[in-house]
Amino acid sequence: MKKNYLLTPGPTPLPPEVLEALAKPMIHHRTPQFQAILKEAVDGLKYVYQTKSDVYIFSSSGTGAMEAAVCNLLSPGDSAITVESGKFGERWTELCSAYGIKAEVIKVPWGKAVTATDIKSHIAHRTSHIKAVFVTLCETSTGVTTDIKSIANALKDTDTVLVVDAISGLGVIDLKTDDWGVDVVVSGSQKGLMLPPGLGFISVSQKAGKLVNESKSPRYYFDLRAAKKAWEQTDTPFTTSVSLVVALNAALKMIKTEGLENVFNRCKKMAEAVKAAAKALGLKLYAEESYASNAITAVCVPSGIDGEKLVKTMRDTYGITIAGGQAELKGKVFRVASMGYLNEFDIILALSCLEKILHQMGYAFQLGSGIKAAQEVFLK
Amino acid sequence: MKKNYLLTPGPTPLPPEVLEALAKPMIHHRTPQFQAILKEAVDGLKYVYQTKSDVYIFSSSGTGAMEAAVCNLLSPGDSAITVESGKFGERWTELCSAYGIKAEVIKVPWGKAVTATDIKSHIAHRTSHIKAVFVTLCETSTGVTTDIKSIANALKDTDTVLVVDAISGLGVIDLKTDDWGVDVVVSGSQKGLMLPPGLGFISVSQKAGKLVNESKSPRYYFDLRAAKKAWEQTDTPFTTSVSLVVALNAALKMIKTEGLENVFNRCKKMAEAVKAAAKALGLKLYAEESYASNAITAVCVPSGIDGEKLVKTMRDTYGITIAGGQAELKGKVFRVASMGYLNEFDIILALSCLEKILHQMGYAFQLGSGIKAAQEVFLK
Numbered sequence: 119m120k121k122n123y124l125l126t127p128g129p130t131p132l133p134p135e136v137l138e139a140l141a142k143p144m145i146h147h148r149t150p151q152f153q154a155i156l157k158e159a160v161d162g163l164k165y166v167y168q169t170k171s172d173v174y175i176f177s178s179s180g181t182g183a184m185e186a187a188v189c190n191l192l193s194p195g196d197s198a199i200t201v202e203s204g205k206f207g208e209r210w211t212e213l214c215s216a217y218g219i220k221a222e223v224i225k226v227p228w229g230k231a232v233t234a235t236d237i238k239s240h241i242a243h244r245t246s247h248i249k250a251v252f253v254t255l256c257e258t259s260t261g262v263t264t265d266i267k268s269i270a271n272a273l274k275d276t277d278t279v280l281v282v283d284a285i286s287g288l289g290v291i292d293l294k295t296d297d298w299g300v301d302v303v304v305s306g307s308q309k310g311l312m313l314p315p316g317l318g319f320i321s322v323s324q325k326a327g328k329l330v331n332e333s334k335s336p337r338y339y340f341d342l343r344a345a346k347k348a349w350e351q352t353d354t355p356f357t358t359s360v361s362l363v364v365a366l367n368a369a370l371k372m373i374k375t376e377g378l379e380n381v382f383n384r385c386k387k388m389a390e391a392v393k394a395a396a397k398a399l400g401l402k403l404y405a406e407e408s409y410a411s412n413a414i415t416a417v418c419v420p421s422g423i424d425g426e427k428l429v430k431t432m433r434d435t436y437g438i439t440i441a442g443g444q445a446e447l448k449g450k451v452f453r454v455a456s457m458g459y460l461n462e463f464d465i466i467l468a469l470s471c472l473e474k475i476l477h478q479m480g481y482a483f484q485l486g487s488g489i490k491a492a493q494e495v496f497l498k
Numbered sequence: 499m500k501k502n503y504l505l506t507p508g509p510t511p512l513p514p515e516v517l518e519a520l521a522k523p524m525i526h527h528r529t530p531q532f533q534a535i536l537k538e539a540v541d542g543l544k545y546v547y548q549t550k551s552d553v554y555i556f557s558s559s560g561t562g563a564m565e566a567a568v569c570n571l572l573s574p575g576d577s578a579i580t581v582e583s584g585k586f587g588e589r590w591t592e593l594c595s596a597y598g599i600k601a602e603v604i605k606v607p608w609g610k611a612v613t614a615t616d617i618k619s620h621i622a623h624r625t626s627h628i629k630a631v632f633v634t635l636c637e638t639s640t641g642v643t644t645d646i647k648s649i650a651n652a653l654k655d656t657d658t659v660l661v662v663d664a665i666s667g668l669g670v671i672d673l674k675t676d677d678w679g680v681d682v683v684v685s686g687s688q689k690g691l692m693l694p695p696g697l698g699f700i701s702v703s704q705k706a707g708k709l710v711n712e713s714k715s716p717r718y719y720f721d722l723r724a725a726k727k728a729w730e731q732t733d734t735p736f737t738t739s740v741s742l743v744v745a746l747n748a749a750l751k752m753i754k755t756e757g758l759e760n761v762f763n764r765c766k767k768m769a770e771a772v773k774a775a776a777k778a779l780g781l782k783l784y785a786e787e788s789y790a791s792n793a794i795t796a797v798c799v800p801s802g803i804d805g806e807k808l809v810k811t812m813r814d815t816y817g818i819t820i821a822g823g824q825a826e827l828k829g830k831v832f833r834v835a836s837m838g839y840l841n842e843f844d845i846i847l848a849l850s851c852l853e854k855i856l857h858q859m860g861y862a863f864q865l866g867s868g869i870k871a872a873q874e875v876f877l878k
Contacts, residue, residue, distance in 0.1 A: 122523065129524045129740060140741060141521035143502060144509045144694060146819050177696050178719065179557050181736040185719045194716075216718040308737065314524060316557050316696050316739035336574075336716060338596040339558065339565045356561040357688065359696035359739070360509060361520060439526050 120437040125468050127258040127286055127414040127441055129308040129315055130458025135372060136312055139365040147360050153352040159363050160349075162370030166288060166311070166378065167303060169295035169321050174345040175366075176318040177359040180285035180306025183318030185213055186340035187281050187302050191250050191326060193334040194218035198250040199240060201232040201264075204257035205444050206283060214252075217335050222248070228260050228446070231409045234268035241278070249329070250279045255287035259444045261416035261453060262409045263291055270298040279326045285309060288319075289373060290385045290413040290457040301326040307362060310381075310413070312369045312459045316362050386412040388456035388465050391492035395469050398491035399476065399483050404451050416443070416451040423479050425449040431475050438471045462496045500817040505848050507638040507666055507794040507821055509688040509695055510838025515752060516692055519745040527740050533732040539743050540729075542750030546668060546691070546758065547683060549675035549701050554725040555746075556698040557739040560665035560686025563698030565593055566720035567661050567682050571630050571706060573714040574598035578630040579620060581612040581644075584637035585824050586663060594632075597715050602628070608640050608826070611789045614648035621658070629709065630659045635667035639824045641796035641833060642789045643671055650678040659706045665689060668699075669753060670765045670793040670837040681706040687742060689793070690761075692749045692839045696742050766792040768836035768845050771872035775849050778871035779856065779863045784831050796823070796831040803859050805829040811855050818851045842876045 124131045132140075145152055156175075163173045176182050188210075192198060196219050200210040203226035214221035224240055226232050232253060241248050251273060256263050266282055273280050279301040284293055288303070289310030295303050300323070307317035322330065322342060330342045338344075344355040373381055389412040393403055396417045404416035419425035426449045429442040441453040454468060469488050477485060504511045512520075525531055536555075543553045556562050568590070572578060576599050580590040583606035594601035604620055606612050612633060621628050631653060636643050646662055653660050659681040664673055668683070669690030675683050680703070687697035702710065702722060710722045718724075724735040753761055769792040773783055776797045784796035799805030806829045809822040821833040834848060849868050857865060 122525070124524055124526060126526045128737065129526060132524045137521045137523070141517045143517070144504055144512045144688075145502070146504060146506045146509060146821075147695070149813065149819070177557070177559050178562065179736045179738070182558065182562075182719045188718075189716075213718050216721075217716045306737070308524075308740075314739060314741035315527070315737040316742060336569075336597045338568075338593050339562045340719075341596075356559045357508065357686070357695040358559070359694060359742075360688075361694035362696060362739075433529065439529070441526075 122437040123439065123464060123467065125438065125440045125455050125460065125464065127309065127453060127455040127457070128306070130312060130455060131460065132314065133312055133369065133372060133459045135368040136365045139368040140361050142364055144360060147357055148353065152360065155364055155367060156354070157352055159366045159370065162367065162374065163319055166370065166373060167295050167321050168293065168297065171296070171321050171323050172346065172349065173319055173321045174342065174349065175354065175358060175363065176320070176340065177316065177356070178318040179315055180304065180318050181209065182340060183304040183306065183320045184209060184283060186320050186342060187304050188213040188219065189217055189335040189337040189340060190333055190342040191279060191281070191302070191329040192217065192219045193332070196220065196249045197222060197246045198252060199224060199237060199248055200252045201226060201254065203230060203232060203260065203262065204228055204254070205259035206257055207254045210252035210283065229262060229405050229409070231262050231264040233265065234272040237269055238272050248278050250281055252281045253283070255282050255284040255293060256291060256411045256413045258286045258414050259447065261405045261411045261414045263287070263411040266293060266300060267298045270300050274299045279329060286413050286457070289381060291411070292382050295321055307366065310457050311366065312372070313362060313365055316359050317366065384461065385456050387495060388460060388462060389413070389415055391462065391465050391495040392454045392456060394491040394495050395488035399473070399488040413457045414453050414455050416447070416453045418451055419449065420481055423476070423481055425452060428452060428475055428479065432471050436471050438468055440468065465492060502817040503819065503844060503847065505818065505820045505835050505840065505844065507689065507833060507835040507837070508686070510692060510835060511840065512694065513692055513749065513752060513839045515748040516745045519748040520694070520741055522744055524740060527737055528733065532740065535744060535747060536734070537732055539746045539750065542747065542754065543699055546750065546753060547675050547701050548673065548677065551676070551701050551703050552726065552729065553699055553701045554722065554729065555734065555738060555743065556700070556720065557696065557736070558698040559695055560684060560698050561589065562720060563684040563686065563700045564589060564663060566700055566722060567684050568593040568599065569597055569715040569717040569720060570713055570722040571659060571661070571682070571709040572597065572599045576600065576629045577602060577626045578632060579604060579617060579628055580632045581606060581634065583610060583612060583640065583642065584608055584634070585639035586637055587634045590632035590663070609642060609785050609789070611642050611644040613645065614652040617649055618652050628658050630661055632661045633663070635662050635664040635673060636671060636791045636793045638666045638794050639827065641785045641791045641794045643667070643791040646673060646680060647678045650680050654679045659709060666793050666837070669761060671791070672762050675701055687746065690837050691746065692752070693742060693745055696739050697746065764841065765836050767875060768840060768842065769793070769795055771842065771845050771875040772834045772836060774871040774875050775868035779853070779868040793837045794833055794835050796833045798831055799829065800861055803856070803861055805832060808832060808855055808859065812851050816851050818848055820848065846872060
């Protein structure tokens with residue numbers, strides 16, 4: 119009997135409450151009934167976002183909401199800073215390039231994160247005006263978290279807006295949108311929010327809102343002016359993904375019941391357990407310790423072991439799906455998620471499968487040592 | 499006991515098979531398991547589209563796929579024809595305008611459809627090159643169907659591409675994409691395809707494919723070059739709406755089992771029944787008979803009756819949701835869908851509710867006469 123478990127950094131497993139909501143009969147989206155649902159969803163998102171600003175919902179993947187940030191804030195010819203320290207940071211550069219925006223790229227070695235000092239010093243050495251800085255809260259390809267608080271602080275009293283890709287971090291890692299002064303936070307449904315992929319979210323501060331009105335970039339589906347206008351009537355400009363919004367409320371209710379702080383702590387413990395287990399098994403962690411993410415852990419595949427085969431065997435033989443490496447890390451790391459609808463026992467079972475396969479592949483270690491290290495973390 | 503019925507022109511009701519598919523556990527989108535699902539979905543869409551060309555799936559509403567057509571085919575400064583004969587035709591004009599494309603608008607009185615002659619004569623009187631013609635298969639705001647076959651024939655041997663918004667028509671009204679030579683067909687999930695909103699579809703002919711490579715419009719999320727490249731690996735460029743794609747296969751299986759011709763005939767009969775009932779009740783149809791759609795019927799609200807209250811009472815008191823009028827038709831028509839997961843008995847029950855409310859509102863007619871006229875259509 120093969121049972122399926124999902125420990126990938128998105129999509130994450132769906133709670134029964136969400137599955138149940140998804141299976142509800144359709145209702146029409148332009149009715150008072152759905153307006154109440156939409157309002158509840160936006161209010162719940164504001165709780166998770168820790169913001170009082172507007173949060174808009176797009177029927178799109180998180181990348182759609184990233185595009186919304188670029189084309190609504192900037193005009194062709196504008197300059198912006200993007201940070202490349204993994205696959206998802208590069209997406210900001212590609213988006214800027216698609217819209218004729220000059221992306222000044224700060225390259226950071228994979229496994230590390232950009233710092234406020236890096237960004238301040240980059241801006242200080244430029245004569246051109248940097249309108250926006252695009253960073254990634256949790257770089258899922260490397261398992262690294264960026265210190266958003268310090269970067270936001272550095273940009274607070276400038277007229278540069280800070281845009282954070284929190285697709286993999288929202289509802290997993292603390293991100294105080296308003297307190298820290300983050301202007302735009304982009305996210306998606308299939309990670310910390312425990313939903314299927316298909317919804318993109320974006321928060322817009324007052325400072326960012328001014329840029330939205332000034333932008334000359336072409337846009338229609340992702341136009342935040344249309345989203346704002348529709349929201350004044352508790353509506354969306356175009357038919358929204360009704361079922362996903364209904365399910366979003368089920369997920370948000372669970373997050374509120376657990377409490378955001380407790381969610382963060384649960385994810386942190388799970389990440390610590392994976393890291394402790396990896397170390398106990400004699401495996402190296404890919405991200406430097408000070409940058410390591412609580413949402414996802416990238417573990418280096420030991421020499422002599424076929425990393426792609428390891429991930430494939432876990433999934434196809436035992437039903438436990440973790441992620442392999444992406445782009446230049448293909449075959450070199452495996453990645454275990456610690457976000458969404460997962461708890462300590464999911465981590466333990468995934469580790470037991472990992473140990474089993476490492477043993478079968480001839481890797482030398484003491485059976486059970488990884489699990490024991492994880493148990494110790496969960497007992498603390 | 500109030501039971502809910504949905505007879506709106508999107509979203510349409512969800513079959514149990516679709517609800518069941520939506521409630522399935524999540525799987526990862528970049529696995530051989532999901533690749534097989536994605537391939538089945540695209541093959542099924544090609545059956546409904548009646549095409550051998552590529553069909554791409556976007557995580558977006560139908561409007562997102564409309565934007566994909568505009569920004570992938572045309573460059574700023576290009577000229578295109580749009581046809582305005584209702585709310586959705588105007589969307590093509592707005593999209594062109596957002597991308598700096600000169601939209602030459604053919605205005606057609608609401609309730610009528612553009613003809614091949616209109617388009618040919620418009621092109622003949624222009625010196626500027628018309629790169630694309632944008633039309634609407636079924637204008638849901640007025641209940642009108644456009645004769646796509648004749649228009650496609652008129653453009654066949656020119657270098658102008660024909661783009662059809664079939665959001666409300668695909669899988670409802672016959673549209674022979676390849677046989678008629680339609681270059682681009684855009685659709686969405688929540689109408690004839692019996693799914694929740696959240697997926698947009700687009701087919702691209704060889705002729706249109708050339709324009710995709712030439713277009714200089716900025717685009718990223720809706721970039722068909724990226725979609726094509728990803729599809730070569732049976733993938734999508736960005737995380738797709740996994741649950742909706744799984745459910746799409748359930749819906750496509752139902753359509754294949756019924757057979758496309760039978761689906762078209764079922765919708766046609768339902769539309770005829772609504773029209774016959776309206777006439778028997780002494781109500782005027784909004785669309786001229788020769789243009790009337792098989793997907794949706796717009797019925798004029800008789801004088802002395804509050805059209806908005808009629809729709810609201812059906813929905814809020816009796817649970818039966820039909821659509822009111824949009825934009826300039828607000829309060830002046832009500833619209834009954836005949837598409838998706840609906841059959842003759844849904845139409846009968848909606849008509850019985852309509853008769854009940856018309857009676858309560860003091861409209862003079864013979865009780866049961868509308869239903870009888872519909873029954874006669876279904877008996878034929």
